[in-house]
Amino acid sequence: MKNQEIAQIFYEIAAYLAMEEVPFKPQAYERAALSLETLPEDVEKIYKDGGKPAIEKIPGVGKSIAEKIIEYLKTGKIKEHRDFKKKMPVNVEELTAIEGVGPKMVRNLWKYLKIKDIKALEAAALAGKIRKLPNFREKTEKNILQGIEFLKRGQGRFLLGDILPQVREIVEGLKTMKEIDKISPAGSVRRMKETIGDIDILITLKNKTNADKIMNYFTSLPGIVKVWGKGSTKSSIRIRQGFDVDLRVVPKESFGSALQYFTGSKEHNIATRKIAMNKGLKLNEYGVFRKKKKIFTQTEEKVYKTLGFEYIEPELRENQGEIEAAIQGRLPKIVGYDDIRGDLHCHSEWDGGENPIPEIAKAAQEMGYEYIGISDHTKFLRIEHGLNEGQLSQQRKEINKLNFQFFRTEAGSRCDGTIFNFQILQGCEANILADGSIDIKDDALAKLDYVIAGIHSQMKMPKEKMTERIIRAMKNPNVDIIAHPTGRILQKRDEYQIDFDKILKVAKETKTILEINANPQRLDLNDKNIRRAKESGVKIAINTDAHHIDHLRFMEFGIAQARRGWAEKRDIINAQPLEKLLKFFKK
Numbered sequence: 305m306k307n308q309e310i311a312q313i314f315y316e317i318a319a320y321l322a323m324e325e326v327p328f329k330p331q332a333y334e335r336a337a338l339s340l341e342t343l344p345e346d347v348e349k350i351y352k353d354g355g356k357p358a359i360e361k362i363p364g365v366g367k368s369i370a371e372k373i374i375e376y377l378k379t380g381k382i383k384e385h386r387d388f389k390k391k392m393p394v395n396v397e398e399l400t401a402i403e404g405v406g407p408k409m410v411r412n413l414w415k416y417l418k419i420k421d422i423k424a425l426e427a428a429a430l431a432g433k434i435r436k437l438p439n440f441r442e443k444t445e446k447n448i449l450q451g452i453e454f455l456k457r458g459q460g461r462f463l464l465g466d467i468l469p470q471v472r473e474i475v476e477g478l479k480t481m482k483e484i485d486k487i488s489p490a491g492s493v494r495r496m497k498e499t500i501g502d503i504d505i506l507i508t509l510k511n512k513t514n515a516d517k518i519m520n521y522f523t524s525l526p527g528i529v530k531v532w533g534k535g536s537t538k539s540s541i542r543i544r545q546g547f548d549v550d551l552r553v554v555p556k557e558s559f560g561s562a563l564q565y566f567t568g569s570k571e572h573n574i575a576t577r578k579i580a581m582n583k584g585l586k587l588n589e590y591g592v593f594r595k596k597k598k599i600f601t602q603t604e605e606k607v608y609k610t611l612g613f614e615y616i617e618p619e620l621r622e623n624q625g626e627i628e629a630a631i632q633g634r635l636p637k638i639v640g641y642d643d644i645r646g647d648l649h650c651h652s653e654w655d656g657g658e659n660p661i662p663e664i665a666k667a668a669q670e671m672g673y674e675y676i677g678i679s680d681h682t683k684f685l686r687i688e689h690g691l692n693e694g695q696l697s698q699q700r701k702e703i704n705k706l707n708f709q710f711f712r713t714e715a716g717s718r719c720d721g722t723i724f725n726f727q728i729l730q731g732c733e734a735n736i737l738a739d740g741s742i743d744i745k746d747d748a749l750a751k752l753d754y755v756i757a758g759i760h761s762q763m764k765m766p767k768e769k770m771t772e773r774i775i776r777a778m779k780n781p782n783v784d785i786i787a788h789p790t791g792r793i794l795q796k797r798d799e800y801q802i803d804f805d806k807i808l809k810v811a812k813e814t815k816t817i818l819e820i821n822a823n824p825q826r827l828d829l830n831d832k833n834i835r836r837a838k839e840s841g842v843k844i845a846i847n848t849d850a851h852h853i854d855h856l857r858f859m860e861f862g863i864a865q866a867r868r869g870w871a872e873k874r875d876i877i878n879a880q881p882l883e884k885l886l887k888f889f890k891k
């Protein structure tokens with residue numbers, strides 16, 4: 305599929321256009337890129353089947369962008385992009401990956417210092433050259449160095465959100481091969497860890513077949529830049545985006561043991577093996593052995609059973625007490641991927657999100673949800689078109705109208721005598737200002753179904769002040785949920801300095817819910833904090849923070865994180881039916 309390649313180029317064109325301060329066009333290219341990225345069908349196939357008109361029907365793709373897509377499909381390049389690159393041969397993607405570095409800064413860095421990439425930028429910053437540029441300050445220079453340091457720490461690892469769709473594509477491709485009997489991803493991908501080092505896939509073969517055809521296919525997948533090795537039991541490749549995939553063929557009778565071994569984590573394996581040894585058993589990727597005798601382990605369930613404990617879900621396998629819990633039969637019944645009944649953090653067209661409310665409601669219904677919460681930004685965030693009190697009350701009218709028009713049912717009754725088969729809720733994502741106050745008046749907040757509050761400014765406060773700031777927000781009786789409570793952006797920005805124990809204590813007292821922001825760049829709360837919240841009796845909401853209906857699918861990543869944090873259905877408020885949810889908001 306060329307979808308990702310074209311999306312990547314469009315992002316770059318958008319950045320170049322932004323550098324030249326061309327209005328509107330950058331956003332148009334970004335929209336098209338986003339749409340291509342999440343498009344399930346292959347653009348090349350769309351073009352083959354339907355020509356230019358079909359390309360123009362892709363959401364976010366207009367006439368001129370369609371021409372660019374076709375140009376790429378036909379020639380393998382886009383001239384506009386090439387021209388930009390010639391004029392300013394900078395690695396935009398690399399540079400803008402640094403927190404705080406945007407297209408305009410990239411242009412100035414090139415203009416004054418001919419900086420092309422991170423290496424040159426780091427050298428210039430270390431030499432104190434950045435602070436001397438017009439409109440740059442010493443602080444900018446310091447932030448740039450911090451940002452680079454952060455990127456380096458995350459290097460060689462990839463976001464699960466970028467990896468998982470690719471793993472699924474590779475697995476689906478392999479599944480079409482008739483020689484394959486069983487197939488499963490293993491490693492950190494199967495444990496749904498938020499960042500991934502490399503991808504591990506296991507297969508078994510049907511009787512009387514060998515792996516030749518499969519390995520030929522695997523080592524010639526589109527987008528491969530390197531074949532590290534090709535053999536009859538293992539092959540390794542590198543995909544263009546820079547990550548490696550290992551494919552292993554394992555014997556049928558030890559599929560369970562192999563899957564258990566290669567799923568890891570390594571720490572979980574080591575601890576498991578110790579327990580096996582204490583029982584006089586030997587455990588490795590080929591099976592479980594008593595003396596020299598092999599016990600057949602076609603499934604993982606059998607492996608764990610042979611060791612004498614309950615099956616442990618992959619997301620729990622980090623040697624964080626799950627083995628002890630399994631032995632004692634007190635593993636949590638972690639929330640399931642189908643348990644979520646609605647998403648409470650979605651941005652609509654009202655604050656510059658992509659979709660009008662009816663489209664969001666329709667998409668949510670198609671996902672099988674019972675409710676959807678619209679929570680647009682509020683007025684302090686001007687760049688996000690934040691809503692003021694008056695606009696919130698206008699929006700309420702639209703939502704009420706939609707609910708009564710489309711979702712009212714005749715049967716039964718609830719409080720005011722109406723019941724809905726689906727309901728749109730009105731929330732907002734208000735801003736916690738520097739002093740902990742909220743940027744919307746209390747009487748306007750009180751009219752909403754619920755209020756999410758989050759920090760979107762001044763993130764580098766000292767620990768005590770930041771903790772007090774969030775606590776004051778939680779003590780506002782109108783605030784129900786704290787959005788992305790620690791503020792981290794994976795591989796870009798650290799958590800803010802906060803005393804999380806204090807926050808948990810006040811959250812419990814004030815019945816404030818903490819969010820797991822399911823956006824794969826955030827996953828905030830992280831697994832460890834989720835577990836602490838659960839153990840403190842603090843409720844959790846899993847929200848996607850969608851700015852486009854395609855983002856609603858991020859829910860899966862939030863659920864995975866909840867599972868890794870041992871959260872159960874009862875800990876998650878949006879795994880509850882609407883009545884219970886509304887009652888919780890009233891408290």
Ligand code: DGT
Nearest residue numbers: 491492499500501502565566567568569570573574
């Ligand atoms: P990653 O790729 O860094 O995100 O993390 P994993 O967990 O996928 O690690 P990887 O790809 O190095 O290895 C896959 C699994 O194989 C790992 O989760 C557990 C198992 N494994 C690898 N090396 C060892 C080892 O030295 N000892 C044990 N017991 N297991 C290992």
Ligand code: CA
Nearest residue numbers: 491492502503
């Ligand atoms: Ca791996």
Ligand code: CA
Nearest residue numbers: 502503504550
């Ligand atoms: Ca590996």
